[in-house]
Amino acid sequence: MSFHGVDFYGLDELLTEDEILVRDNMRAFVDAEVMPRINKAFRDGVLPMDLAKKLGAMGALGAHLKGYGCAGMGSIAYGLLLQELERGDSGVRSFASVQGSLCMTPIYEYGTEEQKQKWLPRMAAGEAIGCFALTEPDFGSNPAGMLSNAVKTPSGYKLNGTKRWITNGSIADVAIVWAKLDGRVRGFLVERGTPGFTTADIHGKFSLRASVTSELVLEDVEVPEDAMLPGAIGIKGPLNILSNARYGISWGAIGAAMACFEEATEYAKSRKQFSRPIAGYQLVQAKLADMLTEITKAQLVSWRLGKLKDSGKLRPQQVSLAKRNNVYWALHIARSARDILGANGVTDEYQCGRHMCNLESVFTYEGTHDIHTLILGQEITGIAAFE
Amino acid sequence: MKILVTVKRVPDPEQKVKFKGTSVDVSAANWVINAFDEYAIEAALRLNENAATGEKLGETIALSIGPKDVSQQLRSALAMGADRAILVGGADEELDSFAVARIVKAVVEREKPDLLLMGKLATDGEASQVPQLCAALLDWPQATFAAQITANAEGLEVKREVDTGIEVKQVKLPAVVSVDLRIISPTAVVNGKTPATHAYQEGPRYASLKGIMAAKKKEIKEISLADLGVKAAPVTKLVSAEPPAGRKAGVKVKDVAELVSKLKNEAKVL
Known part of the structure; x- marks a missing residue:
């Protein structure tokens, strides 16, 4: 028996044809792609990685953005899409939220045209994965107190700091690292494999087991000038x-x-x-x-x-x-x-x-x-x- | 090729059927595309695309007959990838198989498709009459219950599963083909353009979010029976509908001897 949702107050009457289509198609997708294997994934503590490209093919990554291979959905459709994913599993929904809302959105809102062209189409397709590195071991609810910092170098910036509880951290092709430059929080695109940038997964979780959670360490990580998101200044x-x-x-x-x-x-x-x-x-x-x-x-x-x-x-x-x-x-x-x-x-x-x-x-x-x-x-x- | 594919909305088969008096009560039905029609849409899209390059090889038109809100099911067909849709206005109670077949024939005469592709039956009435009636009315060759379709120089080769094995039919175009469940298996549709090695995902495709956005801009043309010059004029009448009698509770037997005795004397199956 497949999932039918709850609609006690006739919410469907408030939804448009395309919003209902998004919901129903994501529901069928979750029935077929998530439900049969989520238990094993949770038990084994792994995110089924093929889901990234499958979610990309569905257009579920960054679906709220316009252009760059994104669907350009309204907010209600985007919400329904996440509702259906989390009906499957919060870890799977977290993957999509981090990719679409937390990583693609800042590139879309704060990035240069080159940064958008480089990352958004591949991220929308699930071919490149992102993580959002804000939280630190000692700064959770108070992110403005972060210790991570950036200093200007002749060719770009040098980053130092530790980030923790970062969803998708070790599987990310690009980390959006928030660090203070001259006392002000700025965002930097740090690519996997950059010297001095290492990740380690956090194990022993009771929760979100079908999701990757990592610690990120940045030790004198040199990034070029164009790694900074120009549009984001301050916390x-x-x-x-x-x-x-x-x-x-x-x-x-x-x-x-x-x-x-x-x-x-x-x-x-x-x-x-x-x-x-x-x-x-x-x-x-x-x-x-x-x-x-x-x-x-x-x-x-x-x-x-x-x-x-x-x-x-x-x-x-x-x-x-x-x-x-x-x-x-x-x-x-x-x-x-x-x-x-x-x-x-x-x-x-x-x-x-x-x-x-x-x-x-x-x-x-x-x-x-x-x-x-x-x-x-x-x-x-x-x-x-x-x- | 130009394909006209029919789409009927039916009450969700997973919903419990409700009765009102002597008819089925669909006032609270959750409407979905008839599953076999969804398979027909998938088959049409597979025939009309090179899955490796994304190149389009022909036009796929979805047709439905019914009240205005059938547009939701047509929109779903468009979101899957159909190019445009036609909605012929009609009242459900007037649409028996013969009426539907005559309406489809009228649309076929307007659109002149190479192929009329249909589900083998609708899961509400389970009549399985319309494709055959359409073929007769159009005087077109038909291949029903298609499990595999291969496009070739002479038209279509259709494989159908029969009790004794696989029956192979070759039909010239234009033709009527109705599809069975197996048509959605990964390599059931061969169009000569999609590489033979390409395996589709089992089942009808999901509408991607981009497909859903694109479908908003596609046309659903509404036409009336009067426009088509057709009267519904049903020839069958629904006399009554009632739920099957509930199953009676079983009995427990003491031993094998009593079981055999009951099977022999009461059930009379031995």
Whole structure:
């Protein structure tokens, strides 16, 4: 039985023909390309690398950008695409988010024409892979405090620093490294194999196991003049990019939540205890009712956010609300589904345990839940709790 | 070659069928392209492309008959790669096999395709009549239930799976071909341009996001039955539709002797 999604409030009526086509085609793609092998990939702790080119052929990488081999989709279609990918697995969606939202977008927004021509078509096709190197071992929620630095040399720049928790780090052909030049954060395109640039994968993860997470070390890495992204000056550069990526995460979380809700509902209807299906018990029904309610609310939040984004009215605080809410509830729904599945929920014969573990990372990355709480706190009161 | 491929929308076969009175209730149906029509689209696209170079070898036109919102299924065919689409307006309840065949014939006479490519049946009615009726009305050769299609100098060689093995037919163009499930296997369609070594992915292709964007600019021409000079005038009437009776609970037998006795005396299969 293939996945049918959740549409309690008739959201389909708010979608255009092409948005529905994107969703349905990505759903079929995930059914065929992700579902049959994601368990093994998660168990083995590997990202199925052929997915990069397959996602590229689907046009799923950087689908929101125009030109350079990209599809030029609207924000809602882009969100639905990520929702479907994360219905498969958060690690697979993270791959697409990092490639499209975090790496292709800054090249597209801040890069020179030469940089765009060099990287975007190959990245859109999944032939070249990117990573976004902002977070450092000691600077997560406070990226502006970063220690990585760049100094001007006669032929370009010399970079030093350590980056950590970098998705796609060791498989990337190009790293977008954020480092301070004369005290201001700038972005540099550092190609794999540049002397002094090394990567090491982070192992032992409970979460996002079908995804590559790495540490990047830059020791006197010399890059040419044209490696710098001219359009990004200051910490606002990477922060704007993150805000865009978070928009996609708000959709992705809905996909994971739907997968868990569907699994828990089917399980509850077939699992009998005391000679009747557990779906007939009030405590189980209360959990399912909460799941449906929160998925429906999350859909409406993300749909409206997409409309705001397309009309250019989107504010980062609005993105914070959606990321914070949708990921929080997706994680809650995954835990609740795991609970309904009882002992079966802790095995990888079912998917809710995998989604639950994955969502712990999603809860923390791209601005932790708590940081988004404080952003909203500042929005409401005008007082920043983190400064 | 110029290919006209028919696309029928059907309720999602995975959805539970609902009944209202003596008919099937489709008011809450999730409409999808009939699976065999999707295979026909895939076969048409394979015939009309060099998969190695991306070169187009002919025009693929998707045709559907029904209410206006069938455009969603036609848009899907365009996103897969069809060049343009035709939507003939019609009410579902008036469209029996004979009406559909006469409408398709009228469109064929306008468009003059080399090939009318169709699914072998629609998964809602499962009549499997329209391709054969079209061939008769057009007086064209037909090859039904195609499992393999090879384009050659004389037209098409069509292989069909029959109980005793593979039947091979050679048809001259223009012709009517209906396709079976096997037509979507990786090397089932040979057009002489795509290298013989090329293996397609099993199944109908996904619409890529670029394909979906491109489809927004492609034409869906809406025409009425009056434009075509055809009246639906169905010749069959749906009398009633009802769900099959639910299965009765089985019985438990004590031993083999009782089982054999029941099979012999009650089921009468021994």
